[in-house]
Amino acid sequence: MSDLATQREIDRTKMQVSDEIAIEIVNMNKWYGTFHVLRDINLTVNRGERIVIAGPSGSGKSTLIRCINRLEEHQQGKIVVDGTELTSDLKNIDKIRSEVGMCFQHFNLFPHLTILENCTLAPIWVRKTPKKEAVETAMHFLEKVKIPDQANKYPGQLSGGQQQRVAIARSLCMKPRIMLFDEPTSALDPEMIKEVLDTMIELAEEGMTMLCVTHEMGFARQVANRVIFMDQGQIVEQNEPEEFFNNPQSERTKLFLSQILGH
């Protein structure tokens, strides 16, 4: 899988991690009914960090990042995003959601709106951006993900890779400070994975704070500055990519890596 990431040199000039804290999760626990899905999660993400979250299916990766923008509610502990704590206060939730962009495995574009309308909707209705400006921003980001010529088509007319790039552009139009990705490439055919990873790498090169749930280990090696391994709702291990891949500490990590890297 590692060969799917870009072969080109990555420009690391802007990829700096600052001291400022973007996300702070303290002793967070979450249950689905009686099922303890996240256990004592402690995680601090600094601004500019690129974090890859890996782990077997069902280990709680999606749940973890969905807690960060309150698509799921946590029951214990504390989550602070950009200095705002996530509580049931709707104002805080709306504020955090407009700061945090998210891309889903199945893109979740709005099929009844054109690509351009998908991208301008939230800026116009949430940020109250004037329409003209919203269109300009949207075209800017659509150019960035290299599909400006599809702006007036509907999502159903695009390929999976194109749809996922639109989804990324749609999030970027809200000018988020943090981007969450939940397996953005796992619903894609192999030849489309690269175009989406390229887009994500460009985003990383611009210094975006990113949390990516992905099994693209090539991407993790090239871009991430930290890889987190989760299993059974716990963070089992976290390390820099080189250390993580070459020198895994726990047995579970070793087993997982041997499976995913196909040794």
Place this chain on the structure above:
Amino acid sequence: MSNTHADTVLFVRDTMLPQKNPPSTSVGAVGWARENLFAGWGNTILTLLAFAVVYYLLAGILPWLISPTFGAESLTECREILAAKGVGSHGGACWGVISERWKQLLFGFYPAEAYWRPILTFVLLFVAISPVLFADYVTPKLLWFTALFPFLAVWLLWGGSLWTPVTVLAGFVVGAVFLSMGSKIGGAIVGVIAAILGAVLWWAVAAAPLASGLSSVVEIGLLPVESRDFGGFLLAITLGVTAIFGSLPLGIILALGRRSDLLLVKSLCVGFIEFIRGVPLITLLFVASTLLNIFLPPGTNFDIILRVMIMMTLFAAAYMAEVIRGGLAALPTGQYEAADALGLDYWKAQRLIIMPQALKISIPGIVSTFIGVFKDTTLVSIISLFDPLGLANAIRADGAWTGIYWELFIFIGVVFFIFCFSMSRYSMYLERKLQTGHH
């Protein structure tokens, strides 16, 4: 890929052969008939059989339909005309009843000199709904007229002083003013409460004296028409259109309520929907016509048409809610999540993302409900309102037309069919227009 292709493929054709025409047996009328009517022995036999049945039916019905009785003034006269033609006194339709009574079938007992008012209302109805039905072609500015139309329609149909609908309308303006002031002072909820209180207070206290005061200064009014005089298709359309356009927003709210997390809202909606769906419409109409009087303070004059309108709207809304709930359930949760993740609040997400898609999925069901409601308006004949069928009975009670059935029912059926079929065609147009995927 493309450059390796050029290297390995030695010959690339650059001139195309001219196309040959397909054989004549597969195009045109002959080709069509061959393919669709006479493909194989079995098919041919069925086609001929079908032709025979159609011929037999038409041969039986057409001579009856084409009958020179438009001038007749009574059923006896019809029979005489037919007997003179030698087709037997029952061998043809008696269209005299339609040519004499069609105005009554359309307008009921509405005063003839005021027929222009329902006609104008009907024309304006289409102007009012055009920005909704044909949003691509009609300017959205016309929506202002759509909002005003209900008041205009009530005034045109029932007549009376112009100031009554104007002062009622002013209540909404009062509400809007209170809403904006209230929200500024104490937030959204205070605003809504202030708006409702303000408007209700206006209607209860200020509206009627103001209207009579204004009419004593400037008298603008139309000849008042009693609800009793409404009948025929005028009644059916008035009831049907109100129930149709009232039930859609109410149905949406009920469907959303039924899916709400708030237990009280949810139980209220479920209770309402299940109650209304569990009771026959006729029962509700009886409640509207008789029982309601028992609960209302004596002396209140609660218009019978208004009561029936409310009942029919509630009835349609319960069905509408379930149709729309089906559409909501068909949407993948990813749509809600994407809307949430972009920071859209509940109402914006509903309005911009969820409802457009859910309603689109529900179009066939919604239009079926509309058509059902429109046809159900004929049930009001049970509570002695003169819908088209009620009028047919009344016409038969006239000695000249006693014993006439088919001609009236055919006329009524045809008019109903025109309306229902148009609705059905429109829904198909809408579905095609909203088709966006190319999977």
